[in-house]
Amino acid sequence: MSNLFTLLKADIVNTYKLNGFKDPSNRKKAIGMFFIALTIIIICFLYIGGSAFLISDVLKSMNLLNILLVFAFALPFFALFIMDIYKMPSVLFSFRDYDMLMSLPVQNNVILAAKVIKLMLSGYMWQFLTGFPIFLVYCIKSDNLSILSIIIYIILFIILPLLPISIGSVIGFIVAKISAKMRSKNIIMIIGSFALLILIMGISFSIQNIINEQAIKNLVSSISNIESSFFLFRLYVDSVYRLDIVSLLLLILIFVIPFILFIYLFGKSFKKINSSMMETKASRSSKNIKYQEYSPVVAIFKKELNFYVHCVIYIVNTFFGMVLLFAASIAILVIDFDIEAFFAEFGQLATNAGDMKLMAAVMVFGYCIMLSTPTAASISLEGKNLWILKSMPIHPKMIFKGKIGLGLIVTLPLGVVCSVLVYIGLGLTFIQWLILLAFTISAGFLSSILGLFINILLPKLEFKSPTEVVKQSASVGVAVFAGMFLVLIPMILGSSLVLSSTSLYVLVLTGIYTLITLVLWQYIATKGVKRFNKM
Amino acid sequence: MLKIENLTKTYANKVKAVDNISFEIESGDMFGFIGPNGAGKTTTLKCVAGILEFEEGQIHINGKNIKEDPVGCKSDIAYIPDNPDVYESLTGIQYLNFIADIFKVTKHDRERLTEYYSTQLAFTDALGDIISSYSHGMKQKLVIISALIHSPKLLILDEPFTGLDPQASFTVKEIMKNLCAKGGAVFFSTHVLDVAEKICNKIAIIKNGKLVALGDIHKVMGDKSLEGTFMELAKNE
Numbered sequence: 001m002s003n004l005f006t007l008l009k010a011d012i013v014n015t016y017k018l019n020g021f022k023d024p025s026n027r028k029k030a031i032g033m034f035f036i037a038l039t040i041i042i043i044c045f046l047y048i049g050g051s052a053f054l055i056s057d058v059l060k061s062m063n064l065l066n067i068l069l070v071f072a073f074a075l076p077f078f079a080l081f082i083m084d085i086y087k088m089p090s091v092l093f094s095f096r097d098y099d100m101l102m103s104l105p106v107q108n109n110v111i112l113a114a115k116v117i118k119l120m121l122s123g124y125m126w127q128f129l130t131g132f133p134i135f136l137v138y139c140i141k142s143d144n145l146s147i148l149s150i151i152i153y154i155i156l157f158i159i160l161p162l163l164p165i166s167i168g169s170v171i172g173f174i175v176a177k178i179s180a181k182m183r184s185k186n187i188i189m190i191i192g193s194f195a196l197l198i199l200i201m202g203i204s205f206s207i208q209n210i211i212n213e214q215a216i217k218n219l220v221s222s223i224s225n226i227e228s229s230f231f232l233f234r235l236y237v238d239s240v241y242r243l244d245i246v247s248l249l250l251l252i253l254i255f256v257i258p259f260i261l262f263i264y265l266f267g268k269s270f271k272k273i274n275s276s277m278m279e280t281k282a283s284r285s286s287k288n289i290k291y292q293e294y295s296p297v298v299a300i301f302k303k304e305l306n307f308y309v310h311c312v313i314y315i316v317n318t319f320f321g322m323v324l325l326f327a328a329s330i331a332i333l334v335i336d337f338d339i340e341a342f343f344a345e346f347g348q349l350a351t352n353a354g355d356m357k358l359m360a361a362v363m364v365f366g367y368c369i370m371l372s373t374p375t376a377a378s379i380s381l382e383g384k385n386l387w388i389l390k391s392m393p394i395h396p397k398m399i400f401k402g403k404i405g406l407g408l409i410v411t412l413p414l415g416v417v418c419s420v421l422v423y424i425g426l427g428l429t430f431i432q433w434l435i436l437l438a439f440t441i442s443a444g445f446l447s448s449i450l451g452l453f454i455n456i457l458l459p460k461l462e463f464k465s466p467t468e469v470v471k472q473s474a475s476v477g478v479a480v481f482a483g484m485f486l487v488l489i490p491m492i493l494g495s496s497l498v499l500s501s502t503s504l505y506v507l508v509l510t511g512i513y514t515l516i517t518l519v520l521w522q523y524i525a526t527k528g529v530k531r532f533n534k535m
Numbered sequence: 536m537l538k539i540e541n542l543t544k545t546y547a548n549k550v551k552a553v554d555n556i557s558f559e560i561e562s563g564d565m566f567g568f569i570g571p572n573g574a575g576k577t578t579t580l581k582c583v584a585g586i587l588e589f590e591e592g593q594i595h596i597n598g599k600n601i602k603e604d605p606v607g608c609k610s611d612i613a614y615i616p617d618n619p620d621v622y623e624s625l626t627g628i629q630y631l632n633f634i635a636d637i638f639k640v641t642k643h644d645r646e647r648l649t650e651y652y653s654t655q656l657a658f659t660d661a662l663g664d665i666i667s668s669y670s671h672g673m674k675q676k677l678v679i680i681s682a683l684i685h686s687p688k689l690l691i692l693d694e695p696f697t698g699l700d701p702q703a704s705f706t707v708k709e710i711m712k713n714l715c716a717k718g719g720a721v722f723f724s725t726h727v728l729d730v731a732e733k734i735c736n737k738i739a740i741i742k743n744g745k746l747v748a749l750g751d752i753h754k755v756m757g758d759k760s761l762e763g764t765f766m767e768l769a770k771n772e
Contacts, residue, residue: 290632294636296639298636299633300637306622383620384620391584
């Protein structure tokens with residue numbers, strides 16, 4: 001038991017960097033991160049609770065308040081289910097500290113238990129964030145709340161993570177096994193990540209639509225069927241709302257038995273599974289050996305591209321804007337809605353609906369392209385490999401060009417394709433398409449060079465995993481913020497000006513972007529080189 | 536080949552990692568750089584390789600100043616770090632092609648030299664594999680091959696024998712000797728004093744950023760072993 005506690009404590013302290021509070025040099029940063037995390041938690045809690053509160057009155061008026069219980073159960077259940085599939089390959093299989101832990105004089109099942117308990121604790125945190133605010137609203141709004149309901153809710157709160165862990169582990173194991181055998185194994189993770197992000201955005205938009213009272217009433221007939229149509233939901237509502245002990249026991253069995261089976265079976269072959277998953281499939285053949293010559297800039301670009309396609313977190317974070325743009329462009333083509341009537345509603349911004357369409361397209365293109373700045377992390381991601389670039393007999397400008405090339409390949413080809421789709425979908429004139437194309441190209445160059453410029457100013461070369469750079473580094477945050485600023489400010493200014501021609505305005509904006517790009521390149525090629533040499 | 540004059544490198548915490556050191560390495564020299572941990576060996580090697588900037592002093596490689604003509608200097612050298620951190624998502628051959636592209640090695644030469652050194656280091660079968668699957672020693676071999684395929688005049692190595700198997704270690708020593716025999720030079724740091732004693736013609740011993748011994752290895756050692764000399768200097772200074 002003491003071993004379990006020791007392992008769990010060490011793992012949690014390491015994962016959540018709790019020692020940062022003790023270390024005087026890192027204390028400020030740790031406290032800052034703590035307050036950022038706390039703010040995010042409070043915002044999520046209030047957003048979910050607020051949304052539940054907004055729909056609760058309508059549900060109550062229709063005597064369907066127990067639908068909130070379905071949400072209080074379903075939201076954390078599916079969130080944990082998806083997260084466990086996503087996290088399992090790194091938490092239970094091929095985990096980083098496997099060698100260290102397995103060398104300790106500790107039973108395998110204690111190691112497994114420590115990992116599972118850590119997953120459960122994270123599950124409780126997510127449940128508290130996603131399900132608990134809804135249950136709280138239910139408690140506030142319910143007229144005949146029994147104390148037994150709360151006790152049953154707590155019991156089910158405790159066991160809820162068990163089933164997602166069991167099923168998520170099995171699916172995660174299968175995904176990890178399949179992807180390990182695939183040549184381009186990251187493709188599963190990349191497609192899965194994009195699908196998940198688009199799903200989350202879709203749900204987020206749907207929740208906003210649900211908040212409209214009429215929409216709720218329209219949806220009630222289908223929502224009211226959810227409880228009866230999904231077995232687990234019915235059991236949950238029967239347990240918490242109707243206080244049915246048989247349903248409660250059945251639910252406990254459904255959650256606990258697969259978990260016990262999972263622990264028993266996985267525990268028996270824990271070492272074997274992990275050993276087999278950590279085996280490297282070395283081809284030991286010379287058939288992949290090709291000798292090809294490229295210029296130094298192309299060689300750097302190829303190296304950047306290779307890393308990009310092999311780093312899932314890098315792609316997911318820096319290509320999502322372009323995926324969104326592509327999805328939106330396709331949607332305009334295939335979804336049947338009255339574009340002319342939609343744009344005719346916006347009368348003030350431009351002289352006619354055609355101008356409005358161009359303006360809207362420019363704003364969306366600018367937004368998505370500015371979200372796509374792999375260069376904002378590309379110097380940082382060199383990390384321990386920086387010695388390779390710095391010891392090379394090439395001017396740093398050539399290194400920068402190779403990195404900018406990656407930024408351009410991420411935004412421009414897809415940006416050009418999307419401009420054609422939007423040209424057809426929105427029915428732009430040929431001249432408007434050319435203007436949109438020019439804007440796309442200038443925004444692509446600006447996004448790429450702006451990212452590199454900021455990364456040179458704010459490099460983060462010390463990191464344990466690329467996630468720290470791609471998701472948490474100052475450079476990436478500032479680059480996205482600066483990009484948004486460069487898109488939104490001209491649009492706000494544009495909307496306040498009396499425009500004789502939107503096309504002319506977009507052309508001027510394209511010119512300004514090009515000018516900023518040239519100024520930034522001038523800085524990168526002079527002072528940026530000096531900064532790079534000092535890294 | 537390499538001339539270091541009054542080199543001083545100070546880190547942000549005001550600590551002088553290298554304090555006013557000067558020496559020269561000529562064609563054919565096998566120059567061993569010895570010192571305890573934290574003495575300033577790696578910092579010196581990195582300054583010579585153009586990786587670290589320094590405040591005072593001059594470094595000349597083949598008559599070219601590293602500050603004034605870094606690209607020209609780097610074209611003549613190859614640097615092998617103590618820890619072979621390389622691009623893990625590339626295959627071995629992709630990494631070698633990458634280095635060869637930067638050093639503008641022709642297709643014919645890169646093919647010939649890759650095959651030659653890969654055979655020498657028993658690495659041919661691993662060339663097509665992804666680097667993340669390599670052991671430490673295999674990564675070290677890859678970095679050594681990448682350093683040699685552009686035929687450097689000056690080879691700079693930081694603890695080159697760490698992680699190598701005995702056969703590879705022997706091969707690397709032979710390659711170093713051959714490079715010196717052909718008019719090149721080798722400048723390497725090591726903790727393996729027996730190796731330094733056997734293969735070096737010149738050595739420098741550095742302690743707390745300052746040189747405490749320099750010159751022909753036999754003159755520095757006198758009638759003692761290199762280990763004895765090193766221990767004595769370490770104790771006295």
